[in-house]
Amino acid sequence: GAVVSQHPSRVICKSGTSVKIECRSLDFQATTMFWYRQFPKKSLMLMATSNEGSKATYEQGVEKDKFLINHASLTLSTLTVTSAHPEDSSFYICSARDGAASAFFGQGTRLTVV
């Protein structure tokens, strides 16, 4: 199946700093990517839909100024957690579809804000 690569897999940052997470589709072009957040032993919560060349669409309750999404090319979307706080600590996962019905997911990024 198609490959989606997410980087970094783990990051620890100080409170108040910003962290950028990259999501790449390695062998296909993705005009749309999706960002999810997952708390321990919970399901994935959709945060936003990333659209290549246009603004992201955020789900209700997700702060767009807090979670900046940039989808500058057909193979790369980035999520920047700005001015991170301990409550932003979570597991973030991206997803993309290769034009077929199935979606493919990145390996996830474990963010810890200290």
Place this chain on the structure above:
Amino acid sequence: SQQGEEDPQALSIQEGENATMNCSYKTSINNLQWYRQNSGRGLVHLILIRSNEREKHSGRLRVTLDTSKKSSSLLITASRAADTASYFCAPRGNSGNTPLVFGKGTRLSVIA
């Protein structure tokens, strides 16, 4: 977007036994997909079954779909410790490139 609801929330079995997980959904679908998530990892696509299919096999996986009952089941035969993971279903309608929405999943523990 549609969301499936998995049942049971947790399942613990011995290695070699079969594991059955169920998924219910509320609206009509074009297909339904099952995913696996190992702890601390991303989701892995397991199998897709289309609305006009009733059963599909892939290795030790068997998926059934009953559109009249709006339900699907995932059977893992001869389970292994490596099958320990959370399993999610994702029903999809006909609307284009919409995101998958997930329920709480079934946490499967296979004990060696």
